[in-house]
Amino acid sequence: MDAYLAIVSIRVVRDYTSDPISDAALNRMLQAGRATGSSRNRQAWLFYVVRNPETLNRLADCVFAPDNVRGCQLAIAIVITGKSSFDGGRAAQNMALAAWTDGIGTCPNSTRDIDEARRVLGITEDLSIATILSVGYPAAAISPKDNNPEAILSRIDRKPLEEITRFLD
Ligand SMILES: Cc1cc2nc3c(=O)[nH]c(=O)nc-3n(C[C@H](O)[C@H](O)[C@H](O)COP(=O)(O)O)c2cc1C
Numbered sequence: 001m002d003a004y005l006a007i008v009s010i011r012v013v014r015d016y017t018s019d020p021i022s023d024a025a026l027n028r029m030l031q032a033g034r035a036t037g038s039s040r041n042r043q044a045w046l047f048y049v050v051r052n053p054e055t056l057n058r059l060a061d062c063v064f065a066p067d068n069v070r071g072c073q074l075a076i077a078i079v080i081t082g083k084s085s086f087d088g089g090r091a092a093q094n095m096a097l098a099a100w101t102d103g104i105g106t107c108p109n110s111t112r113d114i115d116e117a118r119r120v121l122g123i124t125e126d127l128s129i130a131t132i133l134s135v136g137y138p139a140a141a142i143s144p145k146d147n148n149p150e151a152i153l154s155r156i157d158r159k160p161l162e163e164i165t166r167f168l169d
Contacts, residue, residue, distance in 0.1 A: 001100075001101045001147075003087055003097075004149055005098055005147065005149050005152075006097050006101050007097065008149045008152050008153055008156070009100075009146070009149070009152050010096060010097060010100045011142070012105070012106070012107040012108070013105020013106060013107060013136070013139075013142075014065070014067070014068045014071075014105075014107050014134070014152055015071060015138070015139035015140065016071050016072050016073060016105065016119055016134075016136025016137060016139055017136065017137045017138070017139050018073075019048065019073070019136075020073055021073045021074055021104060021136045021137075022035045023024045023044060023138065024061045025099070025102050025104060026030060026049065026058035026074065028098045028099075028102065029076065029095040029098050029099050029104075029135070030041065030047055030049075030076075030095070031093040031098075032094040032095050032097065032098035033045070033047055033076075033078070033092070033094055033095045034047075035094065036087070036090050036091040036135075037090070038087040038090070038091075039082075039086070039087055039162075040083065042082055042084075042087070043087075044080060044081045044082025044084065044087065045078055045079060045080055045081060045082075045087065045088055045091055045130070046061045046079040046081060046123075046127075047077070047091075048076065048077040048079055048121050048123075049074060049076055049079060049081070050073075050074060050076075050120075051073075051074045052120075055120060056072065056074075056075060057069065057070060058071070058116075058120045059077075059117065059120050059121075059132065060114045061113070061116065062111055062112060062114075062116050062117035062120060062121045062132075063094075063109040063110065063112055063132055064110050064111075065107075065109060067072065068107050068109055068134040069071065069109060069134050070134055071133065071134075071136070072136045073135055073136040074133050074135050074136075075132050075133060075135065076095060076132070076133045076135065077117075077121055077129055077131075077132045077133075078092050078095075078129070078130040078131055078132075078133070079115050079121065079123055079127050079128070079129055079130070080127065080128045080129070080130050081127055085128065085130050087130075088130025088131065089130060089131070091130075092108055092130060092133055093116055093130050096108070103137065103138075104135060104136070104137055104138075105135070105136060105137065105138040105142075106133045106134065106135050107133070107134045108131040108132070109131060109132040109133070109134055110131065111129055111131075111132065112134070114128075114129065117129055117132075133141055148165060
């Protein structure tokens, strides 16, 4: 899958199969996060991988849509050690795209109970959580299988380009 197709075709996946994520696939996601550029190349992030079902359950109770995390194979919390949550968002999207090209679905989960999430992850108050990616193979086939970016863009649930773009002279 080329990069443009991956970018326009990626959708969040909230329901997952029980198929495990291989170490190789997880490593590709983590390397994609690691490779992400950041403000002044500070790389002010840590990636917390949660696989233990009991810990996933506790983490699920900290997000707005608990079922996403309860049903996933693993979760990756992108923890920000500096100030730029923009950097964390970029790392999360790169991880999601790396997963997507391997046929793996992800969903960013926003944290509802930040204090409890910090306790579950074992991180201190000065650290923030950019997002918690839930990860797993999609329960429903990602269909229609379409390899044509233009076709995807024509039916995508997004505002029209004319509405969101301003060309300045
Ligand atoms: C910053 C951010 C936070 C999000 N938080 C949640 C969330 O807490 N729970 C959830 O189910 N989806 C969450 N999402 C997923 C969005 O709802 C989803 O991307 C949007 O509805 C568009 O769906 P699509 O990407 O499949 O087209 C989040 C997405 C972003 C970018």
